[in-house]
Amino acid sequence: MEKRYFTIGMAGHIDHGKTSLTKALTNIDTDRLKEEKERQISIELGFAPLYEDDEIQISVIDVPGHERFIRQMIAGVAGIDLVVLVVAADEGVMPQTREHLDILKFLGVKNGIVAITKTDRVDEDFIELVKDDILGELTGTVFEDAPFVLVDSLSKKGIDEIKELIIKKLKEQEMRDAKGAFRLPIDQVFTVKGQGTVVRGTVYEGTVEEGQVLKIMPRGLEVRARQIQVHHKQAQKAYAGQRAAINLSGVSKEDLERGDVLVSSEHFIVSRVIDVAITVVEELEHLIKQRMPIKLHIGTAEVMGRIVFFDRNEVKEENGEILCQLRLEEEILTKRGDRFILRRPSPTETIGGGWVIDPRGNKYRFGDETISELEKKKVGSPKERITAALLEAKSLPLTELIKRTALDEETLAEHLENEDDFVLYNGKEYTLKQLIDAIEEDIYDRLRDFHNQHSMKAGVNKAELIQTMQKRFPKALLEFVVENGITNEVFQRKGQFVSLATFMPHVPKSWAKRTENLLEEMKKDGLKVRYLKDYFTAAGIPANLEHDLRRFLEDQGFIMMLDEQYAYYGGVFNGAVEKLRSGTGAEFEVGDAKEILDLSRKYMIPFLERLDANGYTKRVENKRVWKN
Incomplete structure (x- = not known):
């Protein structure tokens, strides 16, 4: 069985015992900063290994509970697979508990456990009241059926029970996509003496290998993964779901910041205008007005922008999704389906969250016509979803298409077999006819230009031709297009050289x-x-x-x-x-x-x-x- 990797998060109000619970579970104190020790509060994200066996590895993120450090909290939980909602028995549900719950809901975290801490400070009757209080808050949320565990971090009461429950739940859960392009939103940047720049984060998707050439987006900086560590142990690879620290060559600490994204592919989209579907919190303190400044938290990035509505000028309360657009002051890297949080800059509060419909938004007119178009985009026909997945990845096997389109195999197969737009090649990979045409045209132009400059040469070495295009397209797809072009007499091959079918070497x-x-x-x-x-x-x-x-x-x-x-x-x-x-x-x-x-x-x-x-x-x- 393929090993799976998960990261869980500790969330909840300040001083409810998240760090103590993490330490009780892992024997690691995640408050490592001097200021954290002095003030006895978490300021930065803390990380620790929780459990590992032959089939599963689990890491823990301890996020700050104080409202002043909400950005760090969002950056931490954005990549988690399960949350432990920590509520102190002597205080019950508090304001940050509620805000953290909203954030988890908007980020789509569905797997949860409620840990009632500090149970040694209250009697059993009071604990029952706290349970009722929590149940009241969880009713109607994805956590309403979450199991409760009573724990005491000092006496270790309930620690084994909650650990076993975490392991059980994650063994039943699908891990993140380890086969797609690698993506790691950076939540920490630092230097190690003698090693240089190191970035840390949770691998959202894909796999990274030691020595691999990567890009820092949206800056476009090319770097190399000199060394990879998972929980302070050197690793050859890091997988989706793992916490990883990556030592980078080709960049300095000053060039990077939290919110940048480390990727292996140029297929990810960088944008400042995104079409979104948002849901607002149940009890808004203030109106959300047309073109109002907002603070977007997506991945580990925090970006200022404005919200643009197309069917209203303000929101006071709304139960359903609102289709709108975010126009940002800085570029972000995102893709369809990414979850985010929206906060008001002043007065500061979480106002809602949602998901990205289209990372390449355009300018639209106010009115029902735009809403209708956004609705179509949001739902996306099966064909549109398949096309979008293949445009991004260029080439995918059926199993990967099922994951990326969320279509069942029967529906997917029906469209793949009956639509001329989709092409099966190598017997196992699907691509788009428009991509084949575009690649063939690109190769045609490259060969034509080469013939014009080197008319006496037989053509371009096939291996070199494919290598020059491999950053943009999979090698197997490029091989297919070249061979398909030769079969269709667009190109010709002489030995290892490829040329246009009509070309004859000649003296200038x-x-x-x-x-x-x-x-x-x-x-x-x-x-x-x-x-x-x-x-x-x-x-x-x-x-x-x-x-x-x-x-x-x-x-x-x-x-x-x-x-x-x-x-x-x-x-x-x-x-x-x-x-x-x-x-x-x-x-x-x-x-x-x-x-x-x-x-x-x-x-x-x-x-x-x-x-x-x-x-x-x-x-x-x-x-x-x-x-x-």
């Missing part, structure tokens, strides 16, 4: 006459030629053209190289071979050849060695034997 027009003169002179000199370089010089061929022209003339059979210095005109060489063959028997000696061709040793030995090299003859002691 500006040098054609001089090349004719060069060949005429070689033909006239017969078997007693000068140095080849002398012919080039006499014909006025520039030195920088000599190599390519010589290779072309040789490939096309216009000349035959004897060695590095001498060459015969092709027809002359062929005539000499026939003359020698006619004048000898099955075998001959050097003296026989000299007499028949009237050649000095200067030409004779290279000529005979060329016959051997070309497979006409074979040397046996002092004789040559004709091979055929």
Whole structure:
């Protein structure tokens, strides 16, 4: 069974015992900063390994509970698979408990456990009241059926029980997508002496390997994963669901910040205008007004922007989703389906959250027509969802398409088989016909430009051609398009070289006459030629053209190289071979050849060695034997 990786989060009001519970579960104090120790509150995210066996690995994030550190809290829980909602028995549900619940709901965290801490401070009757209080808050949320565990971090009461429950729940849960393109929203940047810049975060999707070339988005900086650590242990790879620290080369700490995203693919979209579906909190303190400033929390990024409505000018309360747009002051990296939180900058409060319908929003008119278009985008027909998934990934197997489109196999198969827009290649991968056409056009343009610049060369080395395009498209897809183009006579192949089907290597027009003169002179000199370089010089061929022209003339059979210095005109060489063959028997000696061709040793030995090299003859002691 493939190993699975998960990260859980501790959420709840300040001083309700999240850090103590984390320590009781992991034996690690996640409050590592001096200020955290002095003030006895969590300011930054804390991390610890919780459990590992052959089939599962679990990490813990302890998020700050204080309202001043809500950004850190959101950054921490944005990548979690299960939440432990921590409520102190002596205080019950508090304001930050409610806000954290809202945030978890908007971020789509569905798997939860309620930990009632500090149970040693109150009697059993009071604990029942606290349970009722919590149930009242959870009713109508995804956590209303979440199990309760009574714990005391000092006496270790309930610690084994909650740990076993976490493991059980996660063993029943699907892990994040480890097969897609790698994405890690950065929540910490720091330096390690002698190592350089290190970033840390939860791997949202995909896999990263040591030595892999990556990009920091939206900055577009290229970096290399010099070293990977998972919980302070070196690892060759990090997988979706894991907490990972990655030592990067090619970038300094000052170039990065929390909110940047480390990715392996250029297919992710960077945008400042996103179409979204939002839900607002149940009890808004203030109106949400048209074009009001908002603070968007997405992944680990925090970006200022404005909210734009198309069917209203304000929101006081709303039970359903509102389709609208966020216009941001800075670019973010996002994709369809990403969850986010919206907060009011002043006075600060969480006002809602939602998910990204389209990361490439346009400018729309106010009115029902726009809402109708956004509704279509939101729902997305099966064909649109398949197309969107393939546009992003370029090529996917059926199992991956099922995950990315959320369509059942039967519906998916029906559209893949009956739509001309989708192409199955290699017997297992799907792509879009429009992508095949676009890649073929790109290759066509590259080959045309190459032929214009290098008209004497047979074409482009196929392996090099594919390598230059591999950053944008999977290698297997590029191989398919090239071979498909050859089958359809758009391209042709000669050895390892690919060219346009209509292309014939030729001497550039500006040098054609001089090349004719060069060949005429070689033909006239017969078997007693000068140095080849002398012919080039006499014909006025520039030195920088000599190599390519010589290779072309040789490939096309216009000349035959004897060695590095001498060459015969092709027809002359062929005539000499026939003359020698006619004048000898099955075998001959050097003296026989000299007499028949009237050649000095200067030409004779290279000529005979060329016959051997070309497979006409074979040397046996002092004789040559004709091979055929």
